[in-house]
Amino acid sequence: MSAASPAAIDAMLDAAGLAPSPAEREQLLAMYERFKPGVEALYALPEARYEAPALVFQAEPKLTAWGA
């Protein structure tokens, strides 16, 4: 796994519409690089190969809105 390039980080921040200062951009990059190897490792977990995500879509969910 290669670390994301600063240009790729800039592109993602730009696509999200965020405009951090240069110092904040460095901080975001550092945070991302700290966790990105761990995120890549999630894909390498053998037990996850055929596991369904912990997401449940309900055709008939609770629809009462709070404050309604």
Add this chain to the structure above:
Amino acid sequence: MSDQPLTLTDAAAALRAGTTSSVELTQEAIARADVLDEQLGVYVTRLDEHALATAQQADAELADGLDRGPLHGIPIGVKDILAMAEGPTTANSLILDAAWGHERDAVVVERLKAAGAVITGKLTTMEFAIGLHDLAKPFPRPRNPWNPEHWPGGSSSGTGAGVAAGLFLAGIGTDTGGSIRMPAAYCGVSGLMPTFGRVPSAGCVPLGYSLDHIGPLARSARDCGAFLGAIAGDDSRDPYTVDRAVPDFLARVGEPLQGVRIGVERANHLGGELDDPAAEPAFEEAVATLAELGATVVEVEIPHYADTVVAQIVTMVSEAFAYHREDMRERWGDYFTATRAFVGTGALYSGADYVQAQRVRRVAQRSLAALFADVDAIATPTASTGAPTYEELERRGVMRPLGTLYTPYWDAVGNPALVVPMGFTGAGLPLSLQLAARPFEETLLVQLGDAYQQATDWHLRVPPLAAAVASAA
């Protein structure tokens, strides 16, 4: 100031014995806030008049034989990310639309009112329940009652500090990565993160939709169990709550621990270079106490620990960024610095990363269920240090102390976890024991925590700063 009961449980008994009144308890809470709140930054909004009126009503109801249960007449605080009709809801942020919670009660607040609780005010949180305080923003800076130079933990900072300093007997916190358990640990009180779906979150500002848990902080495990009984249960307005009977969470209090198997996890929790030297001996002593009380202690390894913690982070920042993206685009500078740093990383993970994190959460749940076939509870330190100083946080950032905090795993899998004080560092800062159980087995956690607290008195220790207020009366 008078010598009022220290725990919710004792205060409830005193109310019914007629040795105190709700008005007296509330006046004491207000008097303590008058002295300590400016220094500790517990409250965003105080509701003194509302609290006194509610206390008067509680006394009248109890005198008339109407007993609403263990919270009736008890002063409590509510973290300021839950809506409450009597006051503004800010989430400690300039961003939150004031109209969102205006003159509305979160479901949990509705239930607290129905239980007769005396809500004394809205409590400090880290902005939107994440990050760190920002001195450039106009909100109180919460401080640790054991040493105001130290952080009380977050994000339920005001709740932890307020319970420890006696500004109320219990309070509401929320926990997405540790925000009930961290301040409880750092402030030397108990905290109970219920099973995901046990308590409705409608009317609470979200951080991570699939991770957010609402629960109590209080002096004792027994207090937490009593409190949870008042706020648990399904609600049609919350898509995540589970339609499941609410048990008596105190049902097993006093039962012996013989037959209870506790798995002790050391591998991922102790031996780090940042650990406080007192953490490991305190943990081993706590485990020995549980064994002396009759529990069978076995060594375990929590499955997929590191991967699950990463899955929690990806989930939290992705879900948070979905909520905040539009405001972050328009009002980036109005957010706290640390909020920008945490939530902004949500822009950097892909949809596939998010889904993969959910697959890993399911893997962890499956493996953990297998482990819980062999043990009834798992014990770890809550953190392997005491609360860091603000100076340290500002110099080194928040990631370093978060690396010695062992709470996010349990948010990711959804199991309940109770933390109780287990000693002090050499610098006089609280240390904490974490106990986790199978989903919806909070009753076992309350039993274990109460048994431990009947054998120890760490949960009854009062910070010198707060004790000085009482002795000056």
